[in-house]
Amino acid sequence: MPSFTNLTRGNEIGANSYLLELDRQRVILDAGMHPKLTGSAATPALPRSAARRADAIFLTHAHLDHAGCLPLAQLAQPDAPVFMSPPTRHLAEPLLFNSVNVMQRQREELNISEYPLFTRHDVHEAMKKWRVCPLNRWHNLGGEPIEPKELARRHGDAELSLIKKTPRLRANQAIFRFHHAGHILGSVMIELQAADRRILYTGDLCLHDQTLMMSAAVPPGPFDLLVVETTRGAQPSERGVTxxxxxxxxxxxxxxxxxxxxxxxxxxxxxxxxxxxxxxxxxxxxxxxxxxxxxxxxxxxxxxxxxxxxxxxxxxxxxxxxxxxxxxxxxxxxxxxxxxxxxxxxxxxxxxxxxxxxxxxxxxxxxxxxxxxxxxxxxxxxxxxxxxxxxxxxxxxxxxxxxxxxxxxxxxxxxxxxxxxFDFTSHADREDLLNFIVSLAPKNIALVHGDTAALAWFRQAIPQHLPAANIFIPESGQRIEF
Ligand SMILES: [Zn+2]
Incomplete structure (x- = not known):
């Protein structure tokens, strides 16, 4: 049974990281560092044992709370490729080198002996496994693009019937594609398919235009599992405030x-x-x-x-x-x-x-x-x-x-x-996000990346529109089958 595990250490806007176990493959979604905590308390509970080998790691965007522990995730999973968008590649490198500098300074100033959690050398080594993928294009977990023309010619519908009908993709091999998430430069949502399951992880999401970033490109539903951020759940949108x-x-x-x-x-x-x-x-x-x-x-x-x-x-x-x-x-x-x-x-x-x-x-x-x-x-x-x-x-x-x-x-x-x-948010307003969730008609919804009040608002609001959906607020370490 496919499953989703929350690797963060609490229900909060902290060190984002999640484990998705598909039929034969495992992927890690983000590996963030908690912006307010220090030492190992700031890291997610990343899977380490060989039995929990991950086939790939995904990075939605280069903010610290999603990317800050990527070298740690890679030290635990040295063979796993890391997939990200091309702009995220440009941002993650300086983010992580800066993070090493900050940790070295904090080691002395705050006397945190376990710092730095990783070194410049670790970052250099980790980068060798980074693979960039353009938006909207299907890839397998080896990073190979799946030719849409070939799929369309054979099957008509390249998207929904992909896994069952494509010889290259038999054996329940998972595939993925990125969608523009509108939050910051390079931010993506990750869509995965494995066997007959469709999964969408939003990362951080913005559904309105900002000055530079254009709003997210929403993929068509339905999904078997939607993992969705809830940052703004406790803030009603103010009428008329554009x-x-x-x-x-x-x-x-x-x-x-x-x-x-x-x-x-x-x-x-x-x-x-x-x-x-x-x-x-x-x-x-x-x-x-x-x-x-x-x-x-x-x-x-x-x-x-x-x-x-x-x-x-x-x-x-x-x-x-x-x-x-x-x-x-x-x-x-x-x-x-x-x-x-x-x-x-x-x-x-x-x-x-x-x-x-x-x-x-x-x-x-x-x-x-x-x-x-x-x-x-x-x-x-x-x-x-x-x-x-x-x-x-x-x-x-x-x-x-x-x-x-x-x-x-x-x-x-x-x-x-x-x-x-002044409210210049780069996250979706909660009413927009609710409409987004409803439009995807997910069977299972994991609410993440929000404080208690934000999570609670979505938990009560969603069933009014999607009465049959299973809604989860996964605790730290909790595994959900779907
Ligand atoms: Zn972010």
Missing amino acids: RGLVEQELLAAIRTVFARGGAVLIPIFALGKTQEILAMLHRARRRGDLPADTVPHIGGLGKVFTQAYDATADFSARAHRELDLLRDIRPQIFDLRKIARFKPRRGHLYLLPSGMMTENTTSNIIASHFLAHAEDAIFFVGYSDPDSPAGRLRRALADGDGRVTLNPRHGEQPIRSEVRY
Whole structure:
């Protein structure tokens, strides 16, 4: 019986990793690192024994919580090829080398003796097994493309009857293809077929257009198993609030800050949101919605990821392909060596990592300079975990005494600057996601990648539309047969 096992260590937005056991083959879906935990607690429970040999590993996208433990998964499965989209290949390499650097630094700063969990050498070795596959094209687990013409000529329907009728694919050999997931550059959903089962794993999914990334390409159902992210399950979509409207609000807010002589800090992830906001800024400068001399700053890793957006523009599913982000926008690269002497500059916009989810990131360290001045502002543009510095700031504003501790090293300080939150999500709104789930008519649904409230909302909402579907919220280590 085919089965699905949750390899994460909890029901949460953490170290994503799942095991899919098909008739004769096993695949691992993602191998993430928990962004807030450290040491082995931040890793998924990856299968190690030879008896649980995996035939392939799949990477949906190059965010840390999906890709950060890939070298560990590969050390445990040295023969398994790793499949990803071509742009993800450009992003995963710098992500993992940066991760080694971060772990080496944390080993000393936080005294975590097991760090680094993998070395630069491990990453180099792991990369030898990476295979890129274009979107929409069927492949077998050896990475060989399946010729659609040949299939169509023989069988008429290349997609649904593939496995039973194709001699090359007998013996229940699994095949897969990628679908554009709309979340960040290179992000894909993974569709698998084995025997008579069809499976879809969404990874992180966005069902609306962003400035650069176009919305996901939804494959036709029905599916036997749908593994779906639920990030936004606890947030009702606000009626009439479009992305265009949020964009206008943010730009107006930045103009106001600049007009009063202030600077703006936007704590932001180096991959995905940084490039989206840069592209938005470029358009705004051109249209006159922001002063033409607005100076954006990004971090060093942000620059590396931005280069990947530029290098893959011709073969990725993004809008504004003609836009070369680094050449046309010319962001300044933040010099970490000068951080001790940092002072916000009037009319400048600091897009610095990360989303203030943890202490001691660039944005977290310099935030105190902004908080201290009424003319400056800190604008958040993404998810803020309640337990993170960003979440503490939010609470301090809502029901605190106007004081916050962003970093224990700097102590508590009064909030004098403007602080606002703008919702530029790169995840599907929950109502869109519910429609997506219903449209795929899955027999079995595994709800993953969401906090308790988000998972609970989908669990109660789905049966109203799909009363016969089996809905699972798999616990850590739980195996589901389907
Ligand atoms: Zn992601």
